[in-house]
Amino acid sequence: MDDKIIMIGYRFWLIPLNLYRNRMKSVLQKSLSLTVLATSLLSVGVSAAPNDPATLGQIRDNAIQSDWAYERLADLTDLVGPRLSGSAGAAAAVDQVAAAMRKIGATVTLQPVKVPHWVRGAETAELVEYTGRPAGITQKVVLTALGGSGATPAAGLTAPVIIVRSFDELKAKGAQVKGSIVLFDVAFDQEMADRGHAGPAYGRGAGFRFAGPKLAADMGAAAALVRSVGGANYRIAHTGATGVVDGARIPAAAVTAEDAMLMSRLSARGPLKMHLTLTPQTLPEADSYNVIADLPGTDKADEVVIVSGHLDSWDLATGAHDDGTGVAGAMAVIDTLKKLNLKPRRTIRVIAWMNEENGTRGGKAYFEANKDKLDKHFAAIESDSGGGRPFGFIGSVTPPMVKYFAPLKTALEPIGAGIFERHDIAGAADTGPLERAGVPVFEPLVDSSSYFSYHHTPADTLDKVSPLELKRHVAVLTALTWYLANMEENIGRVPQQPE
Numbered sequence: 427m428d429d430k431i432i433m434i435g436y437r438f439w440l441i442p443l444n445l446y447r448n449r450m451k452s453v454l455q456k457s458l459s460l461t462v463l464a465t466s467l468l469s470v471g472v473s474a475a476p477n478d479p480a481t482l483g484q485i486r487d488n489a490i491q492s493d494w495a496y497e498r499l500a501d502l503t504d505l506v507g508p509r510l511s512g513s514a515g516a517a518a519a520v521d522q523v524a525a526a527m528r529k530i531g532a533t534v535t536l537q538p539v540k541v542p543h544w545v546r547g548a549e550t551a552e553l554v555e556y557t558g559r560p561a562g563i564t565q566k567v568v569l570t571a572l573g574g575s576g577a578t579p580a581a582g583l584t585a586p587v588i589i590v591r592s593f594d595e596l597k598a599k600g601a602q603v604k605g606s607i608v609l610f611d612v613a614f615d616q617e618m619a620d621r622g623h624a625g626p627a628y629g630r631g632a633g634f635r636f637a638g639p640k641l642a643a644d645m646g647a648a649a650a651l652v653r654s655v656g657g658a659n660y661r662i663a664h665t666g667a668t669g670v671v672d673g674a675r676i677p678a679a680a681v682t683a684e685d686a687m688l689m690s691r692l693s694a695r696g697p698l699k700m701h702l703t704l705t706p707q708t709l710p711e712a713d714s715y716n717v718i719a720d721l722p723g724t725d726k727a728d729e730v731v732i733v734s735g736h737l738d739s740w741d742l743a744t745g746a747h748d749d750g751t752g753v754a755g756a757m758a759v760i761d762t763l764k765k766l767n768l769k770p771r772r773t774i775r776v777i778a779w780m781n782e783e784n785g786t787r788g789g790k791a792y793f794e795a796n797k798d799k800l801d802k803h804f805a806a807i808e809s810d811s812g813g814g815r816p817f818g819f820i821g822s823v824t825p826p827m828v829k830y831f832a833p834l835k836t837a838l839e840p841i842g843a844g845i846f847e848r849h850d851i852a853g854a855a856d857t858g859p860l861e862r863a864g865v866p867v868f869e870p871l872v873d874s875s876s877y878f879s880y881h882h883t884p885a886d887t888l889d890k891v892s893p894l895e896l897k898r899h900v901a902v903l904t905a906l907t908w909y910l911a912n913m914e915e916n917i918g919r920v921p922q923q924p925e
């Protein structure tokens with residue numbers, strides 16, 4: 427249904443041109459000719475009312491027909507591949523994105539960022555003792571080290587497995603934890619994700635993944651395991667950052683949902699022992715960059731609207747959804763506006779953040795460098811929920827501000843993306859410091875019901891991204907960025923009180 431509406435919208439722009447050429451004298455022609463006049467004015471970047479329906483419609487319809495973002499996503503994922511901070515892939519991605527943005531005429535700056543440099547090693551595990559084990563039998567456990575994990579000895583370690591489902595349950599185990607391998611067996615709530623609440627479902631699991639291994643380390647555990655945080659139970663392990671620190675950097679890994687369930691069943695029969703080998707390395711911090719690409723504004727050029735995604739990815743795959751779609755989508759905002767020769771009043775700043783996944787150093791470095799210029803940051807958009815179908819956008823403005831977005835909602839309705847979901851806090855990662863300091867933050871509102879099936883796994887590859895959804899994504903991001911860059915109203919927030 428949406429595609430038909432898009433096509434009608436597209437034809438609308440062709441019909442008036444023909445009528446104009448034929449110089450037909452009808453009321454219809456007069457009104458359509460005015461549209462043509464508006465279009466020709468826009469084509470040289472002159473617009474008395476930049477947020478008028480015609481301009482917003484033109485942005486939407488051009489974005490929805492362009493393959494440019496998908497081509498950039500293919501370059502990033504197929505040519506560079508994995509991009510974990512400090513890796514050669516991350517460095518190549520910085521060069522590639524900077525070059526692509528220079529090529530379309532953006533003003534590119536590389537902002538230096540010091541990043542963690544963690545490298546995956548061997549990762550194997552077997553259940554070597556359990557009640558009822560036939561002689562000579564062990565069970566393989568599929569797992570993957572969590573970012574920041576410490577290492578076992580090269581030959582591995584063997585220890586009893588303790589299974590818990592909450593922090594309180596772990597604390598209650600007390601001295602039993604010392605020298606053990608702790609497994610947090612908390613299932614990802616796919617039902618929540620299916621019904622539009624993938625974020626909170628992920629947040630719950632990620633809480634155990636981040637804080638669980640550190641708590642286990644503090645209690646003297648030999649290693650910590652978490653059940654993978656994500657859906658699609660194809661016995662695939664989902665990595666992610668964990669919070670273990672130097673001095674107690676124990677080995678920490680995510681096991682597949684299937685293997686977590688196996689261990690729970692076996693432990694119900696009696697004591698369970700695992701042989702675990704993880705040999706990642708934590709190397710000295712590395713030099714990297716945020717890629718910043720500006721499209722200068724006109725009469726409010728000193729004010730900035732950020733549109734962004736994170737350039738780094740986990741190392742298991744090519745980060746197509748997380749966050750290739752965010753980066754390519756943000757890049758395409760400038761491409762779309764350049765092709766239409768539209769000049770925003772405020773400067774549009776595309777940022778490809780470095781190190782969102784295991785440190786958010788890029789977001790922190792940008793905030794530090796700009797904390798005296800926050801009043802010049804009108805708004806910041808961050809896209810980091812994958813390339814699923816967009817239904818609209820989220821924004822952390824106060825309730826009285828919502829009405830000012832009505833024209834933008836109307837412009838996005840034909841592609842089914844007219845919802846504006848207001849939040850007190852958008853809560854995105856890289857723009858978090860800006861938001862806490864009072865800058866309104868926006869995000870595309872996307873269908874993320876299947877996002878956590880691929881997120882942080884070896885399956886987050888280009889083939890999982892729908893070209894059509896990416897086009898819709900670009901339409902939402904470009905229309906939203908343009909709208910914010912030209913708004914008259916002051917939508918500033920009150921800074922969050924420090925806790």
Ligand SMILES: [Zn+2]
Binds near residue numbers: 736748749782810
């Ligand atoms: Zn991400």
